[in-house]
Amino acid sequence: MSLAHAIPYASVVTPVPPLQARPAGAVLLEARGLTVSAPGRPERLQVLRDVSFTLRAGATLGLVGESGAGKSMLGRVIARHLPDGFTVDAGTLRFGHGEGGADLLGMPAEAHRALLGARIAFIPQEPMTALNPVLTIGQQLQEHLLRLGVAKDEWRERATAMLAEVRIHQPAQVLDKYAFQLSGGMCQRVMIAMAFAGDPQLVVSDEATTALDASTQAHIVTLIRGLQERRGTGVIFVTHDLGLAAHVCDELVVLYAGEMAERGPAKRIFTRSLHPYTQALQRANPHLTGPRRLLFSLPGQMPGISDFPSLQGCRFQPRCAVATEACATAVPAMREVLPGHHVRCVHGAAAPEPLLAADASDATIFHAPRMSDAPFLQVEGLSKVYRPRSGWLRRETGVHAVKDVDLTIAPGEFVGIVGESGSGKSSLARLVMGLETPSEGRILLNGKALVARAEDWERRIASIQMIFQDARSALNPRRRVQSLVTQSMESRPNLHSDRQARARELVADVGLAPDMLTRFPSQMSGGQRQRVNIGRALCDLPQLLVADEIVSGLDVSVQAQILNLLLRIRREHKISLLLISHDLAVVRYLCSRVLVMHQGVVVESGETEAVLANPQHAYTKSLLAAVPPRDLGVRWPQ
Amino acid sequence: MSSLALSAPAPLRRVLGEPRVVIGVGLLLLLIALAVFAPWLAPHAPNEQDLLNTVLPPAWAPGGDRSFPLGTDALGQCILSRLIYSTRVTVIIALTAPLGAALLGCTLALIAGYRGGRIEWAILRMVDLWMSFPAIVLALVLMVALSPGLLNVIVAIILVDWTRFCRVIRADVVVLRRKDYVAAARITGASHWQVVMKDIVPGILPTLISLISLEMGISVVAESILSFVGMSVEPNVPTWGVMIADGLKSVFSSPWGLIAPVGCTVLTVLATTCLGDGLRRTTDPRLFNRSGT
Amino acid sequence: MLTSPALSTPASPGRLNAIAGRSLAAMPTVWRILWRVPMLLALAALVFFVLRVLPADPMGMLLPPSATPADVKALTEALGLDKPIPVQFGIWLGNALHGDLGRTLTSGLQVTPLILKALPTTLQLIACGLLLGMVFGIGGGLLAFRYRGTRIERAVEVVNSISISVPEFLWAILLILGVGIGLKLLPFLGQLDAGLTVPNVTGFLLVDAVVAGDFAALWSALKHLALPAFALSLGIAPPLMRILHSSLLDAYTEDYVSAARLRGLSENRILVRHALKNAALPTVSMLGIQASTVIGGTLLIETIFGFPGIGSLMVNAIGAHDLPMIQGLALTYAVAVQAVNMVTDAVLLLLNPRLRTP
Secondary structure (H helix, E strand, O other), rough: OHHHHHOOOOOOOOOOOOOOOOOOOOEEEEEEEEEEEEEOOOOOOEEEEEEEEEEOOEEEEEOOOOOOOOHHHHHHHHHHHHHOOOEEEEEEEEEEEOOOOEOOOOOHHHHHHHHHHOOEEOOOOOOOOOOOOOOOOHHHHHHHHHHOOOOOOHHHHHHHHHHHOOOOOOOHHHHHOOOHOOHHHHHHHHHHHHOOOOOOOEEEEEOOOOOOHHHHHHHHHHHHHHHHHHHHEEEEEEOOOOOHHHHHOOOOEEEOOOOEEEEHHHHHHOOOOOHHHHHHHOOOOOOOOOOOOOOOOOOOOOOOOOHHHOOOOOOOOOOOOOOHHHHOOOOOOOOOOEEEEEEEEOOOOOOOOOOOOOOOOOOOHHOOOOOOOOOOOOEEEEEEEEOOOOOOOOOOOOEEEOOOOOOEOOOOOOOEEOOOOOOOHHHHHHHHHHOOOOOOOEEEEOOOOOOOOHHEEEHHHHEEEEEEHHHHHOOOOOHHHHHHOOHHHHOOOOOOHHHHHHHHHHHOOOOOOOOHOOOHHHOOHHHHHHHHHHHHOOHHHHHHEEEEEEEEEEOOOHHHHHHHHHHHHHHHHHHEEEEEEEOOOHHHHOEEEEEEEOOOOOEEEEHHHHHHHHOOOOHHHHHHHOOOOOOOOOOOOO | OOOOHHHOOHHHHHHHHHHHHHHHHHHHHHHHHHHHOOOOOOOOOOOOOOOOOOOOOOOOOOOOOOOOOOOOOOOOOEEHHHHHHHHHHHHHHHHHHHHHHHHHHHHHHHHHHHHHHHHHHHHHHHHHHHHHHOOHHHHHHHHHOOOOOHHHHHHHHHHHHHHHHHHHHHHHHHHHHHOHHHHHHHOOOHHHHHHHHHHOEEEOOOHHHHHHHHHHHHHHHHHHHHHHHHHOOOOOOOOOOHHHHHHHHHHOOOOOOHHHHHHHHHHHHHHHHHHHHHHHHHHOOOHOOOOOO | OOOOOHHHHOOHHHHHHHHHHHHHHHHHHHHHHHHHHHHHHHHHHHHHHHHHHOOOOHHHHHOOOOOOOOOOOOOHHHOOOOOOOOOOOOHHHHHHHHHHHHHHEOOOEEEHHHHHHHHHHHHHHHHHHHHHHHHHHHHHHHHHHOOOOOHHHHHHHHHHHHHOOOOOHHHHHHHHHHHHHOOOOOOOOOOOOOOOOOOOOOOOHHHHHHHOOOHHHHHHHHHHHHHHHHHHHHHHHHHHHHHHHHHHHHHHHHHHHHHHHHHHOOHHHHHHHHHHHHHHHHHHHHHHHHHHHHHHHHHHHHHHOOOHHHHHHHHHHHHHOOOOHHHHHHHHHHHHHHHHHHHHHHHHHHOOHHHHHO
């Protein structure tokens, strides 16, 4: 919920406590050759290998990587809270300046615990669950402040000042609220306030903005930056978003499979990365501006920790387009190939331009097949009001999830719906699919209106199918892939052999190997599950696919694979797509037309390029402003 | 529909390999064997009274008689024989009552959980109502109304315990109904009935199976409580509960008349609890998702 | 049913909350406590109809076998049984609200005073049983949690499994056999040693003994209460222990515990201030669910130990097919269960802010 828009900014009411004497640029945290291993057979698995970096006071270090790369593991090493059986095998971690700093890993547990919360603070990924649900915000702040040494009669005043500093409206009242009464953005502000309360030297922000809306993300980043500047704190910013990290951080470390792939100045890595993985990552990300290029989809996926022992050489080598023979046998060392810029690759600074995949220059993939312009789906004045569950004796007005929406889709057309959470886009998708009944308005399919009758339901599901967001929840864990992709054939009598044949076709269509047919969903990765989801939707060759945030939980490289798959499906089967997403770049990549929704209403619509280049409505403008621009010269957030 | 069948990845082997399951099933099979072969195994008829040899101690104690291995009760009936013949009632009740309660409870749970709305509200209120009575009290009231008899005992247990199934299963059904794959099944053309049978019921099976095995122990105990109060089966049928009630009266003269049926009841309940626990562990869906790869 | 419903509820706090607490969440605050009152009405109706509707011959149950047809007719009219059943219920209810639950068939005495005389004994037993049960249950849960991962936890779990399997009345018998007869440590018949009497002031024996200043009687009463209360406590202690243990384990996997640890809070503080407060919710829910088991357990415990509470009254009434008595007692039991549940509802409201605020 973008409450941030509704909340006017409160100005700082009390002056910030005086800064401790902290020489700028002093080394704050130094890691050398950190190696962490997990239990495994026959030998232990190294989940982090040879990680080194230096963080100075007032600077921001970015840790970028996809899920499973080990970025959160570093936070756990600093907190000395590793999972059972994990140990730090090698390397040092020194904290603070003065006589080489204190050995974080070796110091006694009590001394280390004294540092936590006071000198070293953490900002978690999921703010709402990081707060105790049965204690008020005030109670938790009180506990924290009292521990930091604030006097008993002063804590309330100090807490109110802290909340005001993180721009929470009416801070005194928020103290008496519970976590579930606040939005995600507000909870995160509370966590940030607690983190900076003790004037820490180091703050670790573990994907602190990932769970938030784009606009809230921008505000939170501004907040952290402001607090950091005032106190001279060093920040470790963990994220999977390279574009965001480039704006926020001074120095970047790119992690892949537990190893550092590249380390150097943020802007340099972003504009001219040297490691093939970083380059591939950037080319797999859809852009909001610039020419539309086919996304480079890196084959396969990042190796899991159980695969590490079989990788003798560079861990990226199996997927690398420019790998040499030496890469498979020996782990390349981390070398400083340019001033301040280290890379772990045999090619060093002279990485050859990777051969792009065969269909990379095939721009025809973007062209929608020539088909009639007459829309087959027309939505007119659609509204949906949700009534609260059994309002006992009280008349409560319902929530207007969708208000008076018009929409048309022509054959072969990809239409996108963007908005933040709470905008009603998911409700609209469910209304089109028929999983909800509209309160007002109507939907016309191939010229005839759809009503809540059995025959119309048959007609509807023959022409419209849905791909769900959470692929794991959308696949019955007890069915095999073969049964899942041909699920729609169950309601009609079919020959077993027909079903098997169709299953084989579908699996090939979505780019899965035939041996996947006998697997269960729990035995597949997230990307593979989403492909099965798509395959199932394709079984009866519907006219329209409704895709509700289908790539939001996936890694960048897997996302690129799925997006390209959708384009290919359009070319082969001439199917239309209604794509629901909060990610403008994804919508721009796929869709020729876009609708922008805000609080249930379509505020702007039109050709994608036109809307993005020249937004008319204030909300659209704010959405665009919330995305970190590719041009690092532009100051972001404003 | 062979390879397309909804087969679970948790193989039967894993279930049968769990020691708890083996112990539980083993003891239950033993009970069934005792019940079936009672006439050949028991030294006497259960109601055969020998008024010259009342309240005898077991064969190994002084004053005991070889022909009465565990001694006799106040009416001179052989305790061992009564013990063995009692397994018949135990087995019948343990096999029928849980299934009946499960059927009733599950059906209502599926209706309530799947349909939602007013029907769910009504069924839940009925469950609340039912569970407001202590189970013993409700069972006794029912037995007063129905009058003693084996069939009536089974009916009473079903009518009292269905609520437990209903509540727990309904919670599961609500969780499953919300899953996307139920919506996906609907949009691929499955009827409500097919969705319930193919997507929801397999999801509640693990819980159901474990509940049924627990209920076996509970119904055995229920019967013995009813016997204890004198409101169970027909007067001449031996049950462990009746033996306990009788044994309590002559506990000072011959404690074995009490110890034996108490021990048997405890063992039976332990066996079913063990079984239910073991089944729950091996079919827990949380373990499910981590299998494979 | 007669042991513990908790046996069958897999000890998962999330599910427990889903089953028990859910219906609470949809109601306005005041109503959340008071909704049980109309329930009582429905309960009374249920008992009434079961007893009137089910048996083929209600008269056969109410009259001695030697009754003549004239007797049958006279009693039918006197009891108003010729009127339609809902009317009968209305009459009974009207009387009940005035405190008149009819007369027993066996002695012709008023039902209400008999119940009220026996009630304090049962209430005292319930209170002691609940107290002991909470002490053992919560203590055991904390112990198992404190030593998690060690053998002590396994031992507690095993003891727990065994206790859960054995129903209370069997525990009572085992205790009598072992502690009462075998070890001869504690008495097990009646409420007081023979020969001791305590003047009846409140009806609660312990209170009366204190009031009368008779400490010998107090000691005797406590000794006699020990075994029955312990047997009763074995009905709730194991499920309580299990739910507290698993709720604490669950709480420790939650984000707010790791966030608190990252703020440098000590383990003790995390356990007491953060985890326990959350783990209390499903534990209190479980207590509410177990209320009916404990209250039902008194029925047999009283019979076995010879306590003159409503349990003994019930057993006698059932043996005699004394309909009015059975009705009155069933209603009393239901009221007791509802009362305990109202208390747990109120406690849950206090502890769980989500239930308080919309």
